[in-house]
Amino acid sequence: MKLENMFKKTRISNGESGGRRGRTAKPEVPQGLLRKCNKCGAAIIAEDVKNGYYICPKCGGYFRVHAYRRIQMVADEGSFEEWDGSLMGENPMDYRGYPEKLSAVQGKTGLREAVVTGKCRINGYEAVIGVCDGRFLMASMGWAVGEKITRAVERATEEKLPVILFACSGGARMQEGITSLMQMAKTSAALKRHSDAGLLYISVLTEPTTGGVTASFAMLGDVILAEPGALIGFAGPRVIEQTIRQKLPKGFQRAEFLLEHGFVDAIVERENLKRTLTKILKLHEKKERFSIETAKINGSEEIKEQNRPELTSLTGQGSEPTLSLAPWERVQASRKADRPSGSTYIRGLFTDFIEFHGDRKYGDDPAVIGGVAAFHGIPVTVIAQEKGSGTKENIYRNFGMPMPEGYRKALRLMKQAEKFRRPVICFVDTPGAFCGIEAEERGQGAAIAENLMEMAGLTVPVLTVVTGEGGSGGALALAAGDQVWMLENAVYSILSPEGFSSILWKDSSKAKEAAEVMKLTAADLYRQKIIEKIIPEPKALKEETLSYVTDILDEEITDFLKQYEKMPEEELLKRRYERFRKF
C-alpha cells in the first residue's frame, strides 16, 4: 500500500498558518552557534568543534588551528612564555605594497609575524616550542619567521632543551625574495648545532607543510609526527599537475602517503598529540648516560624466582638445552605459526613503546618494527623483525623478510639511539632478507653491508635476541652488536636447510639431513661462541606461555645493561671488534 498524499492534513481553525506570528522571540539560530564544515559541508555546532580539538564531528576533518590555540592544546596551563613576540621583518626587496599588506594582516590576526615561539611545559616537561599560524600570509617563511625559529633553536641549544616545531606553511615568503631562501639554510644550520649537542627535535607537520619549510626545518626532526590527512610536500600539487600534465592520484602528498614512503615517524590524532609528545619527551629526558642501577625495577621478585627455571646451568656454562629435540625439529619449532612474533616480545618486555616508521629515504618496511621504549624506566631503542600473525598480516609484513628500507630504518634508529646515548635491543626472526626485483633495485646487499659497518662503530651497547629464525645476512644485519642470545629452539645459519641441501646436494628435499649437519641450533652456536646465551623455552612456546621466556629475558637484559652501562666507549668498541675478529 502506498501512503503518499493519502492523509488529510491539519486544518487550522483560526486560519493563520505557522507559529511565528504573535510571538516576541521567533526561533532562529543565534550568530555563531552553527558553522558549516569547509570539508564535508555539514552544519556543525561551533562550540563542539572548539571543545573537540577543532575536528569536524561529522567528517572527522581537521580544521587549521591558530598558533596560540595550538599552544593551549599541548602546553600546560599558564606555562607558555613567549619569546621575541614583537620581532618583525622589513621589506628587503622594497616590494611594493608589502608593508601595507603586513600591517593589514597584523591588524586582522593580532599577530606580529607568522610564527609564535617560546618556552613551555608539556605535562611537566620543559620544551622550546614554535608554532606557525596559517592565517598570517599562509605562514610563509620570511626573515622574521626564520629569525624567530633560529633564535628559539639557539636558545634551546644553550639551555639544553628539546625543540618542538609545528609546521603549517606554504613555504618561503616571495615578497622577501632571496632573503627568504636563506632562512632555509639558517634554520637548518641552527638545528644542526642543536642536534650535535645531543638534543631532541620533534617536528609536527600539519596541513599544509610545503615548499621551503618542508625543504628545511620541517623535515629535520629526530622524530617527525604528522596530523592525519595533512598535505605535506615540496612542490604544491597544482604545480606538479601543471608541470607533468597528469592527474595526481588520490591521497598524494597526504600524511599517510608520507608515512608509507618513509618520511614520517607516526601520524598522531590531535586528541592524542599531547600524550604522544609527553611520552617522547619522557623517553628523551636529558641524562648523562643510561643507568639501570638507578632505574626502578618493579614487579615482584619472588614470583619471578619461582618461574625461573635452572637457567644458570644453561646460560653462561653451556650445558645441553632442557628439551631434547633433533635439529630439524627445532627448525620446525622456530617456524611455527603460533610462535610469538617480534612485536609480542616488545609488548612483553617494555613499556611506553612508540613505533617510529620509515627510513627517511624510500619507504617504511612493515617487516621491521622499531622505536623507543622504556625498560624498567630507562629508555632503549627496540628493533624487531615482525612476521605478523594470521595470513593477512603475514602478507602485509612479507613474512618477516625485510626490504632494504627495513634495514635502513633499523640503522636510522640505531644512529638515533647513539645520539641519545641509549642501548639498542634487537629481536631477530626472519627467513632472510627478501629476495626480489624491488629489493635488488633498492640495494639489498648495500643496505645489509652498511648496517654491518655502521654497527661496528655504534658507541652504545647493542644486544640481539634471535627468537625464531635467524636467516643469514638478513639476520646478521641486526645481529652485529655486542651480544647475541638465542631462544632454545631458535636457529641461526648461513642459509635455510632447504637452500643448503639444494646448493650442496642439488636436492632441496633433504632439508632434514641438512639441518643435522649445518650446526644451526642454539647449543651448536653456543659451543662455537657465535652466541653468548641460550634462553630456555617452555614445551610449547606461544603467546600464552611467553612470560616463561620474557621473565628470564627481563633479568638477563637487566644484567646485560648493568654490565655494559659502565663500560667506556673504547672498551665497548674494542670488544665488539674482537667479537667478530676472532672468526
Place this chain on the structure above:
Amino acid sequence: MIKKVLIANRGEIAVRIIRACREMGIETVAVYSEADREALHTQLADESICIGPAPSSHSYLSMENIISATIVSGADAIHPGFGFLSENSRFAELCEQCNITFIGPPSQVIASLGNKQAAKNTMAAAGVPVIPGSKKAVYSVEEGMAEADEIGYPVIIKAALGGGGKGMRTADCAAEFAESFRTAQKEAQMAFGDNTMYIEHFVRNPRHIEFQILADKKGNVIHLGERDCSVQRNHQKMIEESPCEVISDRLRKKMGEAAVKAAKACGYVNAGTIEFLLDRDGSFYFMEMNTRIQVEHPVTEWVTGVDLVKEQIRIASGMPLSFKQKDIHITGHAIECRINAENPSKGFRPSPGTITDMYFPGGKGIRIDSAVYSGYTVQPYYDSMIAKLIVWAKNREEAIRKMQSALGEIIIEGIDTNVDYQYEILNNPDFLEGNTDVGFIERMEGRGKEA
C-alpha cells in the same frame, strides 16, 4: 500557545504526537531519515523534512540537522518523543539558545538528573528514600562488615569501577559477608586493577514501579499513579500495567507523595517518571528519574483519563495544570504489551523486513499505537518495537482476558514477532496471579528449559 511542532522522532511515538497535535489544531512537521520516506509518521504529518541518511547518528541524533529543519519549517517547538535526543541536555540547551520550545524539562534539569549519583544525592537530601549504601569507599572486610551492619542485610558488594557483573557479590547475612567481600574484591582487582569497593542494601527481585508525574511552570506537581513494569527481559520492558496489583491505596499515596517530592526537589517541569524499586515488605527506593514521555504512558492515560502528550504541549506553552491531585482517580485496569519485530526462538534476534499482510484487533477497551501498515518495511536501523497493544477493563482479571483475546487476533505476516511469546506470558499462572517481579521472565524461561 504553540502553533507548529516538529517531531524529532519516528515510529509509533511520532504518530502518537502528530495525532495529539492535530486534535489540538497544531500543525506538525515530521523529520525522517532516507530509510523512512515511506514511514507512517513521514506521510501523516502536515510537512516532512529529510534530515539525513539511515543511521540514526546521522539523522535522528543529528542535533544540527534537526535544529535547521525546525528553523526552515517555521516550527516553534520540538517534541523529542522518547529515545534519540529526548534526554539529551545539550539538545534541549540548543533549543533554548535558538528560541525553540523544547517540549520537556529545562536543559539543566535533564543534565542534573542525567548524573545518576548526583540525582540520588539530591533525592536523599529532599527526603525521598534511596537505597542505603556506604558513603565512602571500602577496602577491608572489617570496614565492610561495619558498613553492612549499619545498612542492613542482604547487601550487595560492588566494585567502584565495576560493570558487567564483575566484582559484584551479595551477602545475605554477616556470616557470608567476609567470603563474598573477598571474592568480589579479588575479581575487581583482576578485572579493573582496582580494589575500591562499595556496599549497598540489596533488594532481591524487586518490582519495578514507576510513578508518572506532571509539573507545570508555576510549580504545581501532581502524580498520576503508578505503572508496574516488572515484566522485563534483560532490562527491556515487555508488559506494563496500571495500577500495580500489590500497591494499596495507602502505599500509593505514600509513594506518590515521594514522587511529587522528588520532582519538586529538582525543579522539574513537564511530564516525567520516577522509578522506584519496591521490595516485598513494601519499602521502596528511588532509582532514577526519566525526563521524557515513556513508551508505556498509555496505561496511565487509560486509568486516569489524562492525555499525557497533550498535557506536555500545554505545559510547554506555559499553561497551568488544569486539574489538581484530588481530581486524579485511578479507574479500572490497563495493560500494555509491546509488539516487537524479533524472533524469540532465535534469542530475540531483530527481524526486519516487509510486512506482507496484517490485521489488528479492535473493539471496546482496545487501543493500538503503531506505525506499521500492510506493505511497510521494518527497517534494521532502529528499535524493533513496531506496535503497542493496550487494553482496559474494569479489573485486572478482565483486562488480562481482553489482552489474551486481542493478542490472539493479531496477524502480522512477513516478519517474525514476539506476539506468541507475549501470549505465553499472558497465560502464565504467576502472571495471572500478579506474582511478578524483575526476575519473572528469567524464572519463566528457566522453567521452560527444564521442562
